Amino acid sequence: MDPAAREGILTAPILALEGVKVTYHGALVLDVPSFELQEGRTLAIIGPNGAGKSTFLRLLGLLEAPTEGRVLFRGRPVAPRGDLLSLRRRMASVFQEPLLIDGTVKDNVSLGLRLRQTDRAEVSRRLQDWMGTLGIRDLAKRRSRTLSGGEAQRVSLARALVLEPEVLLLDEPFAALDPPTREGLLADLKVILCKTRITTILVTHDRDEALALGDQVAVMIDGRILQMDAPERVFVTPVNEVVARFVGVETILPGHVRGVSDGLADVEVQGWTLQVAATLTPGERVLVCLRPEEVTLFPKGTTAALSSARNQLHGRVVRHLPTGPIYRVTIDCGVLLVAAVTRQSWEELDLADGAEVVASFKATAPHVIHRA
Amino acid sequence: MELIWQGTKQAILLLLRGDPEVLGIALLSLQVSGTATLLSLLVGIPLGTVLALTRFPGRNFAMSLVNTGMGLPPVVVGLFVTIFLWRSGPLGLLELLYTPTAIVIAQLVIAAPIVTGLTVAAVQQLNPRLRLQLVGLGASRLQVVWLLLKEARLPLLAAVMAGFGAVISEIGAAIMVGGNIYRQTRVLTTATVLETSKGNFDMAIALSLLLLFLAFAVNWALTWIQQRGRAS
Structure with missing residues (x-):
């Protein structure tokens, strides 16, 4: 490989989109001509409900293929019929609902590792680590369906973080939580993200969450990214009236x-x-x-x-x-x-x-x- | 009332004595219907899972067929299986008509749509977003299916019970394709009909009690497994 090409791969964004369009039943729901995310960043995608944020996240998580255009992971185009599994196994998702499986908290947190056939010693080391970090070690033997909403969402987060993924995808993870629970989890996640520097994409309709977690903010409205910048720049100098309204300029x-x-x-x-x-x-x-x-x-x-x-x-x-x-x-x-x-x-x-x-x-x- | 009372007393004596004829019939029933149910699981669970998890043209039509099949009259099944297995029929060379295997085939045809239909329902009652979550945690296609079926195991056991219940108690197909041959294809239901028509009410009641007991025992075991999963 010539040095220039090597350089290209080394500095390539961890995730990128090129000329991406998604249509459902002929209706265009996502139109992103270009998008790049550098490794180690925390990107908050904000926008009203139905703006296409979740679709965007599914594309980045390789959970859905675009109708047009392509997704690049570390500079390499992702082939829609290629080895998606091994790429997906370098990422992890958390959704608004905890979506735990029937079983104990431990069964849930270890799920992704078991799917990857990780060896026992490593599984128990990581469980110790991450269940401790998220403050759910005492819940290890509890059955998942007896957990409160906040506890369940902590388990869901632990289940993703324990995989130590290269990309963490969060789709409105706090939307269903009551304010004190939400703030507690938000603060813990902030610390984790700062410490681990996991590349994270957070989808939220809540401006405060975006400001709390994001070191970059993208405003998505009607399937388009209207502005992507440092949070203070998005909030202080919105590029147009639609963005201005959404970021709280009244x-x-x-x-x-x-x-x-x-x-x-x-x-x-x-x-x-x-x-x-x-x-x-x-x-x-x-x-x-x-x-x-x-x-x-x-x-x-x-x-x-x-x-x-x-x-x-x-x-x-x-x-x-x-x-x-x-x-x-x-x-x-x-x-x-x-x-x-x-x-x-x-x-x-x-x-x-x-x-x-x-x-x-x-x-x-x-x-x-x-x-x- | 006297008839029932006398019959029941006799029946209990027969059972307590361990009458070899009665036990033989019961054993054959259990073997035939148990095998048919197991085979129907092998067909119905994968088929139901595919129907529940995929979208393809003609899926609704297939679903309608399955749902109709859940109420298939055993006599109709018996008729068609008989025609297929008839000496001059398409599968006549196999010489299966009037063997326990023929009953297994007919009962498989009865149970498979029931298991399929209830598997579809069992898988579809899961949160549809769970599948995306599992993929998002790095599950392969097979792992996703396995985990979803594990999540749906309680309603799936109900599918097993419904399938077994349907075949252990049916008579139309068993009598037509089995022929109710003494010590060969005589099962609990066909034997009960025969003994009743002969006026041997004690024998008929004994057979009926055994049938009820078998159905109960199998369902009790399955329910126990099912409800253990719900405990705590």
Whole structure:
């Protein structure tokens, strides 16, 4: 093999897709022209239900073949009729349901190893290791059907991790768990992934899970990957309105650039002129995206003294939605803005629906998307 | 009532004495129906598994055939097996008609659709995503099938019981293809009919009791295996 080719294989992404399309009964459910995942990364795929995320995961896990295009594992194309079994045995999957077999916890955790005819000593060593890591050693002799949902999902995770796979595929593994159980398992998994550096692909519709686990995030909507990047980049600078909405940007205002000076652009949005720190050209049509946590509220009249923020919009509280300690407050300033306010400030500022307020945000707060 | 009472008393005496004729008939019944059931498992479980796990054109039609077959009248089976085994029939050269083997063949035809149909039901009641999970853990095709059948073992045992129950108790096929020949093809059901028609109610009741006992014993054993799997 010539050095260049060897280099190619050494640095090849562990998984890649080329020109992949999947159709079910003539309907296109997945369209991924190209995709690459480097070894050791944790990729979180987020998107609404029915976006094709699970199909995508099944393709990567070699559990389903694409209608068109090909899957590459470590740079080599996977032949649809080739030796899938030996490739699949280098991966492991966990689904939303634990899908345990009838038997003890130990029977379940050792299942994949037994399928691979791993020798006894190795099986018991790995069982010790991984059941300990996942905190289920005490459950070893329990029958799988007597487990709680959280315990069963830990067993399912242990069953995959005990294989020490090259690729770990997780399809909404926490979706069916109650919040405390989910958070406990999420924290444990985070530690495991950091320590082992197993290449992991996590499918979830939950943004918090993606942020907690992913060192890369891909946004999938309607069968397409719209953006794949570092989590903070996806969440702060979404590439378009659809991605922006999905990653939690609640205020998206269409406007156009009136003038530019000193790196600040004046963007006219429904009668307001907003100052935005972005490289823009006059006349350009843009979308101004504002995350709720960037918007600060003040009671009417107190603004100038309290805020140095360049943008101050007067309006009225339309509604507020308590979500735990944070209230999501919608303000009508001619345009609708959403602000995240702590319950404490809500009470201190004596806010209520109908109250007149000033919504302010810094020139650097908005993310601007170019419009066609 | 007197008839039943007297008959039952006589029957119990016959059984307690270990009447060789009665025991011989019972043994033959068990052998023939047991063999037919075992063979029907060899046919029905793989066939049912394929029907449950694969999609192919004509699958629905095949399923309808199997489901119809679950209610196949033994007399009809007896008729067709007789025709096939008849001296001038397609399989006449084998000279199997009026042998225990002929009864086994007919009972196999009766039991196989029952086992097949109930195997399909047993495998289909499993979580459909379990199969994907097993593949995702690195199971080969055979390993997947084996694990799924293991998961479905409780309803599969019900299929075994239903198959055995159907053949041990049928008479139409046994009498037609076996001929109810003394010490050769006389089984519990055909013997019961004969003794009843002769007015030997004590003998008939003894045979019936044995039949009930056999059916019960086999099903009890299978149920015990089945429910042990559910324990804890």
